[in-house]
Amino acid sequence: MPIAQLAGSETTNDSNKTFVFKDEGHTLGNALRCVISSYPDVLFCGYTVPHPAESKMHFRIQMKKGKAVDALKRGLDDLIKVCDVTMEKFNEEFDNFNEQATMSI
Secondary structure: OOEEEOOOOOOOEOOEEEEEEEOOOHHHHHHHHHHHHOOOOEEEEEEEOOOOOOOEEEEEEEEOOOOHHHHHHHHHHHHHHHHHHHHHHHHHHHHHHHHHHHHOO
16 A cells, blocks of 8 residues: 655644555545544544545644654554454354354254
């Protein structure tokens, strides 16, 4: 998943950045926004998909303190953990369902 930083403006510094995710959209954007928005040091977190014909997502983070890139890295790591737990729980329940279905035959 290639990530680039959007060209700077007067509001861009280490604590306020917009990142561009290539080949990503609402699925990652909304999940990542939910995770990062929960951090106490984050002032604002949001994303946009500029146009449906473009396969990229702009992801903006504004921090009360700290670096935006650090919040992004932490958010991606935490989202991976959430996905891992979700897959584990799904697989457990799927196996339980299959065992019960086999027993009832």
